[in-house]
Amino acid sequence: PATYDVRAAQDKWLPVWDELQPFRADDDSPREKKYALTMFPYPSGDLHMGHAEVTALHDVIARYWWQRGYEVLNPMGWDSFGLPAENAAIRNNEHPATYTYANIETQYESFKRYGISFDWSRRLHTSDPEYYRWTQWLFLKFRERGLAYRKNSPVNWCPNDQTVLANEQVVDGRCERCGHEVTKRELTQWYFKITEYAQELLDELDNLEATWPARVVAAQRNWIGRSEGAHVSFAIEGRDEPVTVYTTRPDTIFGTTFLVVAVDSPLAAELVTDGQRAAFEAYREEIRKETEIERLSADRPKTGVDLGVTATNPVTGRQIPVWATDYVLADYGTGAVMGVPGGDQRDWEFATAMGLEIIRTTQTPEGFDGEAFHGEGPAINSPAAGVDALLDINGLPVAEAKRATIDFLERQGAGQGAVNFRLRDWLLSRQRYWGVPIPVIHCEKDGEVAVPYDQLPLELPELRGADLKPKGVSPLAAAEEWVNVECPTCGGPAKRDSDTMDTFVDSSWYFLRYCSPTYTDGPFDPALANAWMPADIYVGGVEHAVLHLLYARFFTKVLRDMGMLEVGEPFAGQLNQGFVINRGKKMSKSLGNGVSLGDQLAEFGVDAVRLTLVFAGPPEDDIDWADMSPAGSLRFIQRAWRLSGDVTSAVGTSPQGGDVALRRITARTVHDAAELVEAYRFNVMVAKVMELVNATRKAVDSGCGPDDPAVREAAEAVAILLSLVAPYTAEEMWERLGHQPTVARAGWPEVDPALLVEESVVAVVQIQGKVKARLDVAPDISEADLEQLALTHADVVRAIDGREVRKVIVRAPKLVNVVV
Numbered sequence: 075p076a077t078y079d080v081r082a083a084q085d086k087w088l089p090v091w092d093e094l095q096p097f098r099a100d101d102d103s104p105r106e107k108k109y110a111l112t113m114f115p116y117p118s119g120d121l122h123m124g125h126a127e128v129t130a131l132h133d134v135i136a137r138y139w140w141q142r143g144y145e146v147l148n149p150m151g152w153d154s155f156g157l158p159a160e161n162a163a164i165r166n167n168e169h170p171a172t173y174t175y176a177n178i179e180t181q182y183e184s185f186k187r188y189g190i191s192f193d194w195s196r197r198l199h200t201s202d203p204e205y206y207r208w209t210q211w212l213f214l215k216f217r218e219r220g221l222a223y224r225k226n227s228p229v230n231w232c233p234n235d236q237t238v239l240a241n242e243q244v245v246d247g248r249c250e251r252c253g254h255e256v257t258k259r260e261l262t263q264w265y266f267k268i269t270e271y272a273q274e275l276l277d278e279l280d281n282l283e284a285t286w287p288a289r290v291v292a293a294q295r296n297w298i299g300r301s302e303g304a305h306v307s308f309a310i311e312g313r314d315e316p317v318t319v320y321t322t323r324p325d326t327i328f329g330t331t332f333l334v335v336a337v338d339s340p341l342a343a344e345l346v347t348d349g350q351r352a353a354f355e356a357y358r359e360e361i362r363k364e365t366e367i368e369r370l371s372a373d374r375p376k377t378g379v380d381l382g383v384t385a386t387n388p389v390t391g392r393q394i395p396v397w398a399t400d401y402v403l404a405d406y407g408t409g410a411v412m413g414v415p416g417g418d419q420r421d422w423e424f425a426t427a428m429g430l431e432i433i434r435t436t437q438t439p440e441g442f443d444g445e446a447f448h449g450e451g452p453a454i455n456s457p458a459a460g461v462d463a464l465l466d467i468n469g470l471p472v473a474e475a476k477r478a479t480i481d482f483l484e485r486q487g488a489g490q491g492a493v494n495f496r497l498r499d500w501l502l503s504r505q506r507y508w509g510v511p512i513p514v515i516h517c518e519k520d521g522e523v524a525v526p527y528d529q530l531p532l533e534l535p536e537l538r539g540a541d542l543k544p545k546g547v548s549p550l551a552a553a554e555e556w557v558n559v560e561c562p563t564c565g566g567p568a569k570r571d572s573d574t575m576d577t578f579v580d581s582s583w584y585f586l587r588y589c590s591p592t593y594t595d596g597p598f599d600p601a602l603a604n605a606w607m608p609a610d611i612y613v614g615g616v617e618h619a620v621l622h623l624l625y626a627r628f629f630t631k632v633l634r635d636m637g638m639l640e641v642g643e644p645f646a647g648q649l650n651q652g653f654v655i656n657r658g659k660k661m662s663k664s665l666g667n668g669v670s671l672g673d674q675l676a677e678f679g680v681d682a683v684r685l686t687l688v689f690a691g692p693p694e695d696d697i698d699w700a701d702m703s704p705a706g707s708l709r710f711i712q713r714a715w716r717l718s719g720d721v722t723s724a725v726g727t728s729p730q731g732g733d734v735a736l737r738r739i740t741a742r743t744v745h746d747a748a749e750l751v752e753a754y755r756f757n758v759m760v761a762k763v764m765e766l767v768n769a770t771r772k773a774v775d776s777g778c779g780p781d782d783p784a785v786r787e788a789a790e791a792v793a794i795l796l797s798l799v800a801p802y803t804a805e806e807m808w809e810r811l812g813h814q815p816t817v818a819r820a821g822w823p824e825v826d827p828a829l830l831v832e833e834s835v836v837a838v839v840q841i842q843g844k845v846k847a848r849l850d851v852a853p854d855i856s857e858a859d860l861e862q863l864a865l866t867h868a869d870v871v872r873a874i875d876g877r878e879v880r881k882v883i884v885r886a887p888k889l890v891n892v893v894v
């Protein structure tokens with residue numbers, strides 16, 4: 075036949091692979107181990123084009139490693155707690171598990187048919203009690219180490235989802251999930267102390283630079299946000315305690331003409347004088363109604379209230395006013411700022427609006443007509459002419475002026491050099507149902523009491539849609555029978571903590587559970603985790619550049635410090651795929667430009683869709699489906715398949731003595747394909763396989779003919795290389811070539827290095843027109859290399875015999891003419 079039925083092939087091979095289990099990772103294998111990890115999906119609906127893309131790319135690597143003889147761990151599971159299931163349950167008045175597990179089954183079937191080389195024996199769901207038992211266990215261990223704690227503070231609140239959000243989940247002032255504007259609330263919440271690891275999380279990024287995408291490393295650095303500066307103390311009139319500010323520009327201290335304190339900080343409420351209290355409280359009320367979006371927008375007018383007290387500038391001794399404002403954030407630095415209008419644009423605008431003094435302390439370049447200046451330049455007005463001060467930094471460049479100021483402040487006991495991080499502790503409690511219950515009991519007598527380890531998992535009570543409607547407190551608080559318990563310590567009446575954990579907790583350690591998914595003595599078997607970790611490659615979306623990756627890195631470091639892991643970094647390599655878009659735009663319901671994966675698979679078959687996604691371009695680039703040709707991919711697949719039917723030499727025929735030209739192309743393709751896969755240039759690898767198919771077709775039709783052993787060698791190489799991308803077609807080919815399944819474990823084709831050596835050509839060296847030497851050189855030798863080779867050749871040196879070389883004419887690769 076001229077074509078084969080791709081759908082029949084799918085039906086034929088799936089049960090065979092199920093039987094063979096070629097991708098089960100053997101923990102005890104003597105082979106070298108590789109761990110190929112891809113981000114596990116959230117179970118909403120069936121798989122879409124995005125899943126198809128990322129797993130197709132990921133599978134090239136995993137299958138390549140198997141072919142190269144590694145033992146490969148390539149697991150898959152579901153991140154199955156979370157809001158969409160809860161919202162669906164409310165809509166349909168059912169249990170969130172109904173939606174969750176139905177979708178998991180659908181996605182599982184789709185993944186299987188899609189032919190990704192997952193080891194399904196390690197499948198996990200984060201909403202299974204056997205899994206979240208260990209999430210709770212980890213929480214308690216973190217708590218014992220002081221890394222999980224409760225505190226009262228203003229938190230981000232989504233009025234739509236009726237739950238708090240971590241800073242990381244607020245994007246441009248909006249809820250990352252639903253897009254609603256986020257407001258602030260004062261609440262007691264659970265936090266993980268990720269800030270304790272801030273410096274290490276930053277430092278180790280240096281080692282990841284070579285193997286992680288640059289933009290991910292940059293995003294993490296920026297999020298951790300380390301800055302160097304100083305804490306400066308300002309004495310306050312009539313108050314024992316000074317106010318300490320954090321500044322990155324201590325050198326601008328002479329230009330500090332006021333202090334500003336965050337209006338929503340306890341400090342502002344403490345400082346305000348009785349005379350200003352009413353004005354202050356009115357202002358604070360106004361600000362509380364604002365959303366984060368409004369507070370952070372740069373172009374709105376500056377507002378504030380004079381608190382009525384003054385502070386002393388520690389270098390000039392001058393009294394400066396203290397104001398409350400909303401542009402200073404309560405939870406950054408110390409929540410108080412030294413106002414330097416000459417150096418900070420926000421301070422400039424504030425000073426202008428409030429009629430406060432402006433003193434420049436850095437010389438601006440000639441022609442500068444802007445407002446605040448934050449560039450380089452010598453210090454001026456530090457002190458200003460006629461002002462007496464104990465410190466003089468005039469004329470010093472910024473860095474030196476900073477150092478001199480810090481030295482001075484340290485000697486005076488008025489400040490010291492300081493490092494500040496933008497990273498905050500991770501707020502992990504949520505007031506929703508479908509998540510991991512926090513295993514803590516609150517007792518009036520004994521306070522916070524941990525649920526004893528032998529009572530884990532602490533399972534969720536059975537609640538249905540109607541009980542789950544957002545009420546601002548967790549639905550668990552209303553589940554009386556569940557929430558009211560005896561205190562494990564005193565036996566008196568107590569209440570369970572009614573919050574659940576952020577789902578990012580679940581995904582911070584799932585890659586460890588895969589190493590020993592049925593282990594019952596802990597979250598994972600340390601010996602197996604040490605054998606498999608770190609994951610050699612983590613393939614997934616760049617949208618996880620900050621949150622998930624930072625949290626997973628944090629968990630890994632804590633587990634290392636607990637002695638359960640050897641590594642401190644979970645993911646050695648990383649690859650981010652682009653988006654699948656359509657007609658230049660992100661697929662969306664409103665644009666009506668969605669492409670259904672199911673439809674594409676039905677029309678073109680699995681292999682053609684996978685091949686199209688891999689061949690589209692570099693993995694990091696977006697794929698516009700409108701520009702793609704799955705039909706073209708299908709034609710190529712058929713062309714490759716036809717070769718397997720043309721081969722007439724017997725199975726096992728040695729390729730020795732076969733057509734050398736074709737053998738060279740095969741060897742070169744196999745060799746380059748390996749390098750290309752290792753460099754994540756999968757699309758170029760596919761292009762090379764296409765060239766090999768064309769060359770083999772030519773050899774069959776008008777060259778050495780179908781019985782030449784070089785044709786068999788080429789067709790077998792095509793099948794093996796294609797198995798990384800189009801597993802069904804490759805299997806069909808392999809069978810037609812007379813082999814047993816499965817081609818996926820056939821092993822990478824061997825390459826005779828002699829076939830990779832470029833053929834050489836003869837270059838002639840003439841002196842005064844007479845041939846003096848013949849050289850074997852590469853056909854692509856450069857003029858300079860050829861000249862040097864010629865002039866240092868023994869026969870040529872002898873023939874020149876010390877005479878002066880007047881001219882050398884080089885025509886690479888054939889001729890060198892020397893005139894003496």
Ligand code: ANZ
Nearest residue numbers: 301320321322323326401402403406407409414417418
């Ligand atoms: C005086 C100054 C002079 C500043 C100058 C800047 C330029 P990063 O790099 O982000 O750490 N700042 C400190 N705490 C703040 C808060 N809670 N809310 C808003 N702003 C705050 O920035 C640190 C700088 O941001 C600090 O240095 C402070 O302003 C401001 F010419 O102090 B600076």
